[in-house]
Amino acid sequence: MKRSQKEAEDSARKITRRSMIMGGFMLLTGGILAARMRYLQVERADDFRLLAEENRIRIDLLPPARGLIYDRYGQLLADNEQNYTVVMVRENVEDVDAVLDRLSHIINIDMASLNRAREDMMARAPHVRVTLADRLSWDEFASVAVNAPALPGITPEVGLSRVYPFGADFAHVVGYVGPVSDYYLESTGDTDPILQTPDFQVGRYAVEARMEQDLRGEAGNLWVEVNSAGRVMRELDREAPVPGDDLQLTIDTGLQNYAQARLGNESASAVVMEVETGEVLALASSPSYDPNLFVRGISVAEYSSLTENPYRPLASKTVQGLYPPGSTFKMVTALAGLEAGLIEPEETITCNGFVELGTRRFHCWRRGGHGRMNMVDGLSQSCDVYYYELSQRVGIERIAAMARRLGLGVRHDLPLSGVASGLIPSREWKLANRGSEWVVGDTLNTSIGQGLVLSSPLELAVMTSRLATGRQILPQLVRTLNGVNQRVDSFAEVDIPAAHLDVIRQGMWSVTNFRRGTAFGARVTEEGYEIAGKTGTSQVRNITAAEREAGVTANEDLPWDRRDHALFVGYAPADNPRYAVSVVVEHGGGGSAVAAPIARDLLLRAMYGELPPLSAYPVGLRRDIEEMHDNMDLLPLEILRSTGRVRA
Amino acid sequence: MSYLEYTQKATPTGLRKVLYLNWALIILLTAVACVGFLMLYSVAGGSMRPWAGPQMQRFTLGLTAMMIVAFTPIWFWRNVSALAYGLSLILLLLVEFFGTVGMGAQRWIDLGFMRLQPSELTKITVVMLLAAYYDWLDIRKVSRPLFVLIPVAIILVPAFLTFIQPDLGTALLILVGGAAVMFCAGVHWAYFAAVIASAGGIVTAVFASRGTAWQLLQDYQYRRIDTFLDPSSDPLGAGYHITQSQIALGSGGWTGRGFMQGTQIRGDFLPEAQTDFIFPTLAEEFGFVGAASLLGLYLLILLFCIVTAIQTKDRFSSLVTLGVTATFFLYFAINMAMVMGLVPVVGVPLPLVSYGGSAMLVLMAAFGLVQSAHVHRPR
Structure with a gap:
């Protein structure tokens, strides 16, 4: 459409004015965005940095080696031996049953304890590590490691486990360790976070129980970077655990x-x-x-054969x-x-x-x-x-x-x-x-x-x-x-x-x-x-x-x-x-x-x-x-x- | 002065058009695209695949498209705007009936060599048709109710079709982009005031009615709004995106963690980091300095576009340039406001930076229109 000179100039002026208003509005919005950026990135940077660290850094506890117990001449009464275990995390595993079935063909494991471990695993959060089997022989341990690709979620691990070389001779003196029960936590009021780690054992009887605080040692810390799925991406820092104090008894x-x-x-x-x-x-x-x-x-x-024995073997x-x-x-x-x-x-x-x-x-x-x-x-x-x-x-x-x-x-x-x-x-x-x-x-x-x-x-x-x-x-x-x-x-x-x-x-x-x-x-x-x-x-x-x-x-x-x-x-x-x-x-x-x-x-x-x-x-x-x-x-x-x- | 009056005497021809291109704008666009390549490379964990490489190809394609559009006389685009608008409406309808469902929404038509998102195209064709409409319309009639209703219909039809895909973000862009053209064309401010006032009234009514017998939304819809207003109330559910996004942004600090050092993105804490949430990644790795610089680049692009709009005395050229500018502005402003928790999460990508084929191509073509207006402006 043909327009007059005046009309065209009016139109141009109007557009210029309106585009100036629009530009001003855009600049204002830009200013608001920049202010928000400044608020988040400068003023609250420390808060968010902290949240990001919480996101990515997980602290794993490293269990301390329990103090050893000797007799008066240095004979070892309670030792820590290497314990080959198989641990599973069900997170990211599509078919847990199939994996467990495959595992049962690779190592010698009884179905009852496997089912118990399975129920335990299903009852806990997906990322919690659950021990499926322990005290494996080296051969079993190695075959699990070799078959790792067919066993997603399963890792063979080496831990320490208590062993009493003289067995029954010292049951009433040295005692024994056992898993941490709810009753234990309640009755002792012990809040050491290491107690929460699965499979950690505490003294339950005799010297092992009464000297628990000395024998336990202090847990170390492992700082790892994890992704959103909880998978460890790399190790950031490590604070070695402090082993428990060694104990020498007067016993011959x-x-x-x-x-x-x-x-x-x-x-x-x-x-x-x-x-x-x-x-x-x-x-x-x-x-x-x-x-x-x-x-x-x-x-x-x-256990019932021990408790039902009239000679009371469990009594010291x-x-x-x-x-x-x-x-x-x-x-x-x-x-x-x-x-x-x-x-x-x-x-x-x-x-x-x-x-x-x-x-x-x-x-x-x-x-x-x-x-x-x-x-x-x-x-x-x-x-x-x-x-x-x-x-x-x-x-x-x-x-x-x-x-x-x-x-x-x-x-x-x-x-x-x-x-x-x-x-x-x-x-x-x-x-x-x-x-x-x-x-x-x-x-x-x-x-x-x-x-x-x-x-x-x-x-x-x-x-x-x-x-x-x-x-x-x-x-x-x-x-x-x-x-x-x-x-x-x-x-x-x-x-x-x-x-x-x-x-x-x-x-x-x-x-x-x-x-x-x-x-x-x-x-x-x-x-x-x-x-x-x-x-x-x-x-x-x-x-x-x-x-x-x-x-x-x-x-x-x-x-x-x-x-x-x-x-x-x-x-x-x-x-x-x-x-x-x-x-x-x-x-x-x-x-x-x-x-x-x-x-x-x-x-x-x-x-x-x-x-x-x-x-x-x-x-x-x-x-x-x-x-x-x-x-x-x-x-x-x-x-x-x-x-x-x-x-x- | 209408385009007919300067067609023959003042426009450059042939290779001389290259000299008349708005080179500053091209450099700015390329700079922004390069920021995108860098971030896509970083998001992929230091790899050209799967995003940075294809994105570069698309940008090259986009540049080519821009040149083609730019060298085509602006009056050609005016003449075909009604056709383009009609075509995009047909495509939108096609998507409605034959489109591929992706991410829970029907958005694209598979053309074999590329996926066409008609809603992307529509954003520009609406702007083109509106600009042509106001070029045709007698200036004195601009604010008359009947002549206001026509462009409103032009905007609402594709906006509605996009909204039911459902793609709220793009529908919003079409709506506001179109409104911006109407505003620049000189429609009386009272219309806009009335729309804004009634929108405000509706929002107030929605909140005021909550908990009463005649509340306007369902309870779950209110909860969504709550989550938006306070993401920390549902940190693992709907608030997860926005919480993680703000953590990424905030933890960047002044200068950021460094290229490829962002922990939020390395640890997959930030979902969709290659598309809608790419800005937090930039902010985390390059800090306030990097994020503000990108904002600066965007604002400079707006500035150059508005200057072009003012320089072209032709009504179509001005309005189409301003419409593209407004659309571009809405893109990045909504995206940034969204990732910074200022507005709800609606799927709007960061223009030229987020990974995405049609959006990049259409946007570059739209800048081609701006270039065309610039090249063919009266001198």
Whole structure:
């Protein structure tokens, strides 16, 4: 269309004006965009930089190597071994079942555990690593690696796993590690993030559990750059984990092994201590079990066979078992009497076989009575009547106070699980717990270690050490932690006159070396190796008057769990004590026949540092002892002599 | 002065046209395209494939197309604008019935050698037809209601066809691009004020009615709006794009992490980084300096185009140039505002930088129109 000059100029002016307005609007928008850019990129740059780092950087924890546990000579008791595992991440795997099926053809894996791992994997977030199988052989491990292209999401990995080379011998001392349970997290309140990593194991029992914080070490960190799918693109930085502290126990592996073997299949326990230092050389509890089972994951059948066993293999009887100490308590009563000045060592008490208290008779173990007994005789022949008479003079308060001074009824907190405290009864205790008044009969029962009084084998060993040294020995289980000494170097005097202790020691010497002593059969014939001790036979049932009339049923005729406990405490060498021992055989029968020979053998093994020579035994026993030695399944000497790798 | 009056006497012919090209504009366009090549190379992890190489070929093709369009007299384009508009409408309808479904939307027709996106073409043909319309229309009638309704219809028909593909972004570009031509042609501002006011009223009504018995949108639609307004409320769902985009942008800082060093893009945290979200990648690797420079280049292109529009005294040339300018502006402004969280995520690429065939080709052809206006302007 043809336009006039004026029209064309108007049009051009209008367009110019409008395009200027539009341009201005565009410039304004550009300004807003630039301002927004500046706000995001300059003012909030640090915030976004942080978010970007959170996006791309993942911190993986590197598990620390657990501290090793050695015996007193550097023998390795708990080691970390390489564990070949197969780990799977289901993220980015299209057909999980097909992959698992292929894996089951490559390695030997049972379907039940594979299904368990599969369910675990499906229940967790897609990027979580789940262990499908562990403890693979090298061949299996290698074949998984070779078949990697056919197994998406699966990686073979090498980890560390706890192993206990001496198995059952140390189950009750070293304990075991196991997986972190919800209960563990709740009960310990432990918030260490390494606990959240799958397959991490923590100490669950005994030293492993109680020294957990020292043994665990500190997790390292691995900073990796990941993409949006969580796949690692490269490693950015690494902070090495700090291994846990190594631990050296006071235990002597050879002695521990011998003690476990000597207890055999009895339901029994034994403690061997160094009297001067309180160092515990052996803490044997039988039957035992293989702690490695718990590390690998114990099957239901295996576990129920342990819990259903009437001999209670899972119990550490040395510290958890509480028994009436029986006649091994008589030294306490005697010392209380001497200290109170209510009896002289040479003063005699006549035993007619029983004491009458009101209408009730308290019997001596020997029906016909012992006749006239002084203190040494009272100990060596274990005359109950002597102590019945003596305790009526002394009273329960003095007896209880002496018992505590000797370490009974006191919790000796070794780093073990379930350490129990014995019971030394008092008037107040009985009123509060039994709701009845203390009667003299209770004092009589307590004086011979029956009735309410309870002690653990560890307490009895401590008592024996204190009697042997006259000092307040405390048991020690840890020698060094990370090379630093953990023992107490000196112990205060127990504050009992030496003359009193000498009478007691003479009595304990007579028990095993005097022809009429209750444990004469368990004497040592090698000069300088003689042992001293005290037998104990504690009843677990009441003998009624009617039964006593008809004749007490012999132990062998009773069901196992009604039989007497057999006890023995002792030390050796008698003239220069170095080792103390306590032995409790549950429902084993008589202390002299059952417990004393075990105690003798343990003391001899401790003194000789190897299998004792037959010359140490009375001639009549040598053939049996030789046979016993031949039948014992002991660690070979070359293993015991090869010391481990103690870190300085 | 109409084109008939200077056709023969003032226009350059033959090779002399090359001298009359707006070379500054060509250099600026090439510079922006090079930024695109660089970023596509980086997004691919330091590789010409799969994006940077093809993009270069397309740019070369685009440059050629621009030259062809530029050397063709501008009045030719005026004469064929109605034809082009009709053709693009037919193609849009074809897409509606025979198009290939891609990314959940019917957008292109497979021509064998390339995929044609008619909606891209439509953006320019609408501008051309509107410019021709106002060139034809008596200037005094421009603001009369009947003559306002005609261009509104010209805009709304293809905008609606694009919207139902569905391609909200392109529909918006057609709508606003067309409106810009109407504005520059001198339509009374009261019309625009009325449209803006009623749009504002609708938005207010939508929000005011929320939670009441007569609310205007469904609940899920409100939630989408919420996500836009506060992306962090749904960081792994709909807000993911925009959250990651802002992280990429923000973490660039002043000077950026360096070429090929962007962690957001290396770690695949930023989806669609080769198309709609290429700007955050640039911002992450080259920082505020790089991002602002690109914005500067864009603004310079606008400046040169507007100057061309003012210099050409011919109404068609001016309006078509301004329409192309407005469309180009809308492209990058919406894209940048979108990745910076200023407007909702609508699929609009960053012009000349984002990977995409038809968009690049059509845009270069559109700049060809600007060049043609420049070459054939009266002197």
